[in-house]
Amino acid sequence: MPAGSKLLPSQKVKISRGKVHIIEERCKGCGLCTDFCPKQVLHRSERVNEKGYHLVEVIEEPEKGKFCVACGFCQIICPEYAIWVEKREEYV
Amino acid sequence: MEETCELLHPIDRWLKTERMPHIWCPGCGVGPTIHAWVRALERVGIEKEKVVYVSGIGCCGRGSGYLDVDGFHTTHGRAIPFAVGLKLANPELCVTVISGDGDLFAIGGNHFIHACRRNNDLLVICVNNFIYGMTGGQLAPTTPHGGYSTTSPYGNIEHPFNTPHLADAAGAVYVARWTSIHVRELELSIAEALRMKGFRYIEVLSPCPVNFGRRNNFPEPDAMAKWFAQSSVIMHGADTSKVAIDMGKPIILGNFVKREGKPTYYELLRKLEEMRRKR
């Protein structure tokens, strides 16, 4: 932000929030989504699917700023078409 | 009921979902490449009924069987000649060839250069994983110098093709290179190519963790993806003769070539027909 400029109360920043959906039977636990999630809300879990692959789980900590912002990168990088994000808008 | 049951992955509209999960290994780059192509088709607004997906043989070749569009899984190396015929017979179709580096540049190498030269109206996407994936990791014409494979256990003594340079030199009207990690840029590049006519070529560098990565110091399913993310440099319009891939050096990505005004083979053929009729 340039020096001296201020965010006016009327100019609230819109941050989108997302809900991550995981299609568990498609996941092969490659780890790309957990590596590339910019907010680091995706984690490898100890749970496995029927093929024995470790599943991914969503762990959000909104108080620390760790929550899904619906960037959708996991959705487009997942080789398995196993993860997708539903966009929900919120005002902060 | 769980709300997830009613919702679908946005790509499911384009997939034969009953065939999922697919055969590709964990971390393979074929899936994201096809996904980027599908998003580009949606972005450009091409009707599903007009879309044709032609592939050759290999892991990547399996893609045409997974999508709910007209798909042709042709014989090894012959995706391009098949697609050329298809497009000439029905010019209304939007024909894309998505195939492996072995399929397009080893057994199919001649078809590639001649289709570039003639400017056949096709989009060709090569999923370059530096290896023959499906048959167990043999040396490909794209395996980097010094790279290990089952048929080069002491390191590759050959020099690989620089495929964007090959396409450029042979006359392709659009040439780009991305990786299956640069999915947003790839989508935009494919969309740009879909809006053009003539022979358009996009190379997509892709991890093959099982057959290339494992033998070349990328032991984890995500290691090659991290290599791409860390060593890529984007240089639009770069001189294609300088973008050869050398392990340990930066990988150059970008939209390299865009040629305007070169008539397609079909256009010249129509002209020829008219000229003949007038005589």
Ligand SMILES: Cc1ncc(C[n+]2csc(CCOP(=O)(O)OP(=O)(O)O)c2C)c(N)n1
């Ligand atoms: C005429 C013929 N020769 C050889 C083969 C064996 N073969 C099957 S796939 C393949 C290479 C595939 O490599 P590539 O095109 O790079 O695809 P990938 O599996 O890496 O995606 C070969 C040589 C074949 N199927 N047909």
Ligand code: SF4
């Ligand atoms: S062998 Fe390589 S190219 Fe084939 S599915 Fe596995 S990772 Fe993909």
